[in-house]
Amino acid sequence: MLHWTYVVIAAFVVVLVIRELFAERNWRNQVALALVLIPLLLRILHIK
Amino acid sequence: MNRHHIMAVALLVAVALVCTLAAREFVSMYRPDEIIPGPGVKTVGALSKYLGNLIGTSSDASVYYLDSGKPGATVLVLGGTHPNEPAGFMTAVVLTEHVTVLEGKLIVIPQVCASGFTCTDPLEGYPQSYSVQSESKVRTFRFGSRGSNPIAEWPDPLVFLQYPSGQQLSGNETRNLNRSYPGRSEGTVTERIAYAVMQLIDREKVDYAFDLHEAAPEIPIINAIVTHEKGKDIAASALFTLETENLQFALEMSPVNFHGLSHREWGDRSSVFPFLMETSNPIQGRLRGKTEEALILQGTDEKYKEAAHLGTMRITYELTGEPLARRVGRHLRGFQAILNASMEAAPEKRIVLQGLPTYEQMLERGVGAYLK
Numbered sequence: 001m002l003h004w005t006y007v008v009i010a011a012f013v014v015v016l017v018i019r020e021l022f023a024e025r026n027w028r029n030q031v032a033l034a035l036v037l038i039p040l041l042l043r044i045l046h047i048k
Numbered sequence: 049m050n051r052h053h054i055m056a057v058a059l060l061v062a063v064a065l066v067c068t069l070a071a072r073e074f075v076s077m078y079r080p081d082e083i084i085p086g087p088g089v090k091t092v093g094a095l096s097k098y099l100g101n102l103i104g105t106s107s108d109a110s111v112y113y114l115d116s117g118k119p120g121a122t123v124l125v126l127g128g129t130h131p132n133e134p135a136g137f138m139t140a141v142v143l144t145e146h147v148t149v150l151e152g153k154l155i156v157i158p159q160v161c162a163s164g165f166t167c168t169d170p171l172e173g174y175p176q177s178y179s180v181q182s183e184s185k186v187r188t189f190r191f192g193s194r195g196s197n198p199i200a201e202w203p204d205p206l207v208f209l210q211y212p213s214g215q216q217l218s219g220n221e222t223r224n225l226n227r228s229y230p231g232r233s234e235g236t237v238t239e240r241i242a243y244a245v246m247q248l249i250d251r252e253k254v255d256y257a258f259d260l261h262e263a264a265p266e267i268p269i270i271n272a273i274v275t276h277e278k279g280k281d282i283a284a285s286a287l288f289t290l291e292t293e294n295l296q297f298a299l300e301m302s303p304v305n306f307h308g309l310s311h312r313e314w315g316d317r318s319s320v321f322p323f324l325m326e327t328s329n330p331i332q333g334r335l336r337g338k339t340e341e342a343l344i345l346q347g348t349d350e351k352y353k354e355a356a357h358l359g360t361m362r363i364t365y366e367l368t369g370e371p372l373a374r375r376v377g378r379h380l381r382g383f384q385a386i387l388n389a390s391m392e393a394a395p396e397k398r399i400v401l402q403g404l405p406t407y408e409q410m411l412e413r414g415v416g417a418y419l420k
Contacts, residue, residue: 022053041067042067
């Protein structure tokens with residue numbers, strides 16, 4: 001149960017980060033946000 | 049569309065690309081290693097036979113039964129309790145592929161923590177695999193992590209409460225099979241593996257059980273045999289034989305109050321005589337330099353050489369290196385010596401093996417000579 005709760009939280013964080021990615025105007029900050037997405041996506045997809 | 053929106057889309061595409069490329073690497077670790085049953089293997093089963101809820105999971109390990117059909121002792125050998133300790137795994141593979149049993153029964157699980165073979169430990173820079181030239185081809189095996197794959201049990205707790213003792217350990221130890229015995233049928237993935245092993249010991253009426261490990265050269269319990277109180281006479285007798293062959297092993301007693309360990313829980317909770325063996329593995333050490341496949345196979349590390357030369361540390365590192373062949377040879381010789389000692393102690397419980405390489409043969413010909 002806790003496992004899937006964490007997966008849902010990670011998915012929610014991904015949504016927030018993508019929202020920020022589109023709102024952010026500084027490209028350096030956009031790259032930083034994109035980097036954050038990689039481990040979150042790999043974990044949600046149960047790859048790593 | 050604004051410029052920063054175009055940038056956001058481009059970055060999302062880049063993220064998708066990186067995830068795809070990374071995923072290919074990570075998913076490749078789920079491809080099982082090829083273990084070719086030798087002439088002695090009569091049946092190949094799975095750990096899920098002893099606990100049904102392991103079926104279809106990455107933790108369902110293969111179990112190889114080498115049965116002579118004649119009465120005698122039943123012996124269990126576990127490799128891969130810690131998948132980043134390749135000598136234990138390779139010793140079990142050599143037994144599976146090369147040995148036949150003339151009396152008694154041998155059960156081998158080369159990758160008991162199968163899930164741990166699907167990833168490596170973070171921040172260690174470990175290679176994902178290593179290759180050995182066998183009689184016929186190049187055999188590649190995965191180099192795994194110390195515990196089960198975190199994906200199977202995410203998140204680790206902050207504090208691991210060992211079941212049923214309640215002993216507290218650091219959170220990541222929740223994925224350590226050798227802290228999880230006796231396990232429970234509905235517990236974490238690692239506890240379920242431990243439970244299945246306990247069930248196997250009971251149902252197959254195992255007399256002697258071996259858990260094959262390695263450790264960093266600077267760890268005090270190295271080149272050692274660890275046993276439960278009831279196995280000390282057998283282990284001491286085996287050590288005496290090994291000493292006469294100039295093979296030094298330390299005899300370590302299983303700590304009474306340290307729970308979850310194979311030698312403690314198997315001994316306390318079943319009729320089995322448990323033995324855990326350790327060899328010296330530089331790739332696990334904190335002093336190591338370049339962390340690559342050669343360090344697994346040759347075990348030669350300049351930093352350990354330097355430390356050994358300076359004499360400033362209590363390490364057992366051989367200046368010629370700690371090659372895989374020597375480590376597997378030590379495990380095999382220790383295994384045989386313990387079996388011989390156990391047959392002296394209980395002559396009615398015999399196990400006779402054919403084709404078991406000697407320590408000298410292993411050093412001379414290498415591990416690959418005993419693989420298919």
